[in-house]
Amino acid sequence: MVMDEKGMVMNANSDNLPKDCPQISETVNLIVHAGQKYATKFNGKMFAFDQQQWNVKPCAKINITFINDDQIRHQFMIHGLPGYLYPDGMVHLELYGEGELKASLIVPSQKKTYLVHCELAQHAEKGMKAQLKVGGGDGDLPNISAISSPIKMDAYSIDWTMLKWGGMVILVVVTLIFVSGRWLLFRHFSRRK
Ligand SMILES: [Cu+2]
Incomplete structure (x- = not known):
């Protein structure tokens, strides 16, 4: 771990090859910006990276500038x-405020989509979520702005199924009251004759 007053880097790896990689296939210099201004183009989002997706080759070395x-x-x-190269399976860069950090990693050969996000409370939910695809990846992750939709609808959305069934029950009850009321009136008046 590298740490200073600006931020920290955990589990960077610029030298050790993954077991399944005979050599580094390509070196990618990735500049990633993070900030509120990158979220303005996404409806209802507050934070974002400047890109929501990156593609690299299997066994690529990625030099990140965050x-x-x-x-x-x-x-x-x-x-x-x-996990044998990256404790807890992760690489972590963090900045406490405005600034810049660098770290490298080498990805394995497997075609896979890796989750990239900011883990601070509500930041990923508010838009700071992206994906790193290796070798084209193995699909899209849910709920990434402009790429994929959420798996779950928001909890506060209206349950139309319940409203529909509730409405039908009320309609049936009102119809029964109306029909039986007319029948009682009819009986009442026909007896008077
Ligand atoms: Cu954040």
Whole structure:
């Protein structure tokens, strides 16, 4: 772990090859910005990276330059990496405010989509979520702005199924009251004759 007053880097790896990689296939210099201004194009979002997706070749070495354009903390975390090279399967870059950090990693050969996000409370939910595809990846992750839709609808959305059934029950009850009322009136008046 490298740490200073600006931020920290955990589990960077610029030298060790994954077991399934005979050599580094390509070196990619990735500049990633994080900030509120990158979320303005997404409806209802507050934070974002400047890109929501990156593609690299299997066994690529990625030199990340992480730039935080905000005055608040942001992280760039990649999850799902092999644990024998990356403790807890992750590479973690974090900036406590505006600034810049660098870290490298080498990805395995497997075609896979890795989750990238900022783990601070509500930041991923508010838009700071992206994906790193290796060799084209193995699909899209849910709920990434402009790429995929959420798996779950928001909890506060209206349950139309319940409303529909409730409405039908009320309609049946009202119809029964109306019909039986008319029948009682009819009986009442026909007896008077
Ligand atoms: Cu953040």
